[in-house]
Amino acid sequence: MSSVLDVKHVTRRFAGLVAVNDVSFVLDESEILGVIGPNGAGKTTLVSLISGTLAPTSGDIVFQEKSITKLPAFRRARLGIGRTFQIMRPFPGLSVLDNVAVGALFGRGGEADLAHAREKARAHLDFVGLGRFIDQRADELGGPARKRLELAKALAMEPKLLLCDEVMAGLNHVEIDEVIDVIRKVRREGIAIIVIEHVIKAIKSLSDRLLVLHHGVKIADGAPDTVLSDAVVIEAYLGRRRA
Numbered sequence: 001m002s003s004v005l006d007v008k009h010v011t012r013r014f015a016g017l018v019a020v021n022d023v024s025f026v027l028d029e030s031e032i033l034g035v036i037g038p039n040g041a042g043k044t045t046l047v048s049l050i051s052g053t054l055a056p057t058s059g060d061i062v063f064q065e066k067s068i069t070k071l072p073a074f075r076r077a078r079l080g081i082g083r084t085f086q087i088m089r090p091f092p093g094l095s096v097l098d099n100v101a102v103g104a105l106f107g108r109g110g111e112a113d114l115a116h117a118r119e120k121a122r123a124h125l126d127f128v129g130l131g132r133f134i135d136q137r138a139d140e141l142g143g144p145a146r147k148r149l150e151l152a153k154a155l156a157m158e159p160k161l162l163l164c165d166e167v168m169a170g171l172n173h174v175e176i177d178e179v180i181d182v183i184r185k186v187r188r189e190g191i192a193i194i195v196i197e198h199v200i201k202a203i204k205s206l207s208d209r210l211l212v213l214h215h216g217v218k219i220a221d222g223a224p225d226t227v228l229s230d231a232v233v234i235e236a237y238l239g240r241r242r243a
Contacts, residue, residue: 002028002029003026003027003028003029004027004028004029004031004063004064004160004161004192005026005027005050005061005062005063005161005192006026006027006061006062007023007024007025007026007046007050007059007061007062008024008059008060008061008062009022009023009024009058009059009060010022010023010024010046010049010056010058010059010060010061011023011056011057011058011059012042012045012049012054012056012057012216013057018216019042019045019216020042020045020046020049020056020213020216021042021215021216021217022059022217023042023046023059023213023216023217023218024059024218025211025218025221027161027192027194028192029190029192030187030188030190030191030192031192031193031208031209032183032187032192032193032194032195032206032207032208032209033192033193033194033195033207033208033209033210033211034195034196034197034203034204034206034207034209034210034211034224035047035194035195035196035197035210035211035212035213036196036197036198036200036203036210036211036212036213037212037213037214037236038214038236038237040215041213041214041215041216041236042213042215042216043165043196043213044086044165044196045216046213047083047163047165047194047196049061050081050161050163050194051073051076051077051081051083051163052068052071052072052073052074052075052076052077052081053073055069055070056069063076063079063080063081063161064079064080064160066079068081074106077106077107077108077157078106078107078108079108079160080107080108080157080158080159080160080161081159081160081161081163082103082107082154082155082157082158082159082161082162082163083154083162083163083164083165084147084150084151084153084154084162084163084164084165084167085150085165086165086166086169086196090138090139090141090146090149091138092138092139093137093139094137094138095134095135095136095137095138096125096130096133096134096135096136096137096138096141096149097118097121097122097125097134097135098118098121099121099138099149099153100120100121100124100125100149100152100153100156101114101117101118101120101121101156102117102153102156103121103124103152103153103154103155103156103157104116104117104118104120104121104124104156104157104158105117106157107156107157107158107159108157108158108159108160117156120156121134121152121156122134124152124155124156125152127152127155127182127185128148128149128151128152128155128182129148129178129182130145130148130149130152133145143170143171144170144171144175147167147168147170147171147175147179148179148182150167151164151167151179151182151183151186155186159191160191160192161191161192161193161194162186162191162192162193162194163193163194164183164193164194164195164196164197165196166196166197166198167179167183167195167197168180168197168199168202169197169198169199176199176202180202180205180206183195183206184206195207200228203224204224204225204228207224209221209222209223209224210222210223210224210227210228212227212230212233212236214236219232219233219236220232220233
């Protein structure tokens with residue numbers, strides 16, 4: 001199996017703060033990598049470095065055997081990197097359908113025709129279970145539906161790599177299970193996925209592998225059961241006394 005993504009010794013500094021510190025890992029085709037860690041560990045910064053909304057201070061990011069470190073976010077999207085955002089910001093005033101059509105227009109497929117983009121958008125909305133909301137304004141959706149909208153927008157970009165930033169946060173158990181089912185269906189399409197999540201039970205059942213960040217440093221990377229029983233990981237989450 002060939003690798004889709006190779007993150008090599010990536011560091012990101014903000015003035016005196018090192019948000020991501022010399023992080024390296026490889027992601028294979030159709031693999032789901034869960035990224036976990038305490039608040040402020042650098043998880044979202046890492047995803048932003050991969051998607052191109054932030055530039056690394058040092059290191060290299062290789063996507064499908066080509067360095068993308070110096071490419072802007074829109075070029076990476078065209079190559080096949082899609083992401084959801086922790087803070088959901090649908091395009092205000094646009095329908096659910098047209099929010100997703102934007103992804104089809106500017107993603108890897110680069111759909112030039114709005115009518116065709118809307119066709120693709122309908123298919124992706126059906127895929128995530130939002131087909132009945134296509135004519136509703138996106139900013140009128142409730143929280144759980146907005147999570148699905150984020151997924152549909154990212155999938156409409158036809159990614160080879162999907163970056164999911166807390167798509168299960170704030171959902172109940174039933175909604176979490178539904179999102180997990182959607183992500184598993186995405187993987188069956190051959191898409192590699194990185195998932196940031198605080199719901200440990202969900203991330204454990206979903207991920208092939210877990211990577212743990214703490215103060216920007218990778219402290220563990222391996223099978224979920226092995227990682228979650230690691231004393232260093234337990235201490236990072238619970239503190240030394242409780243661990």
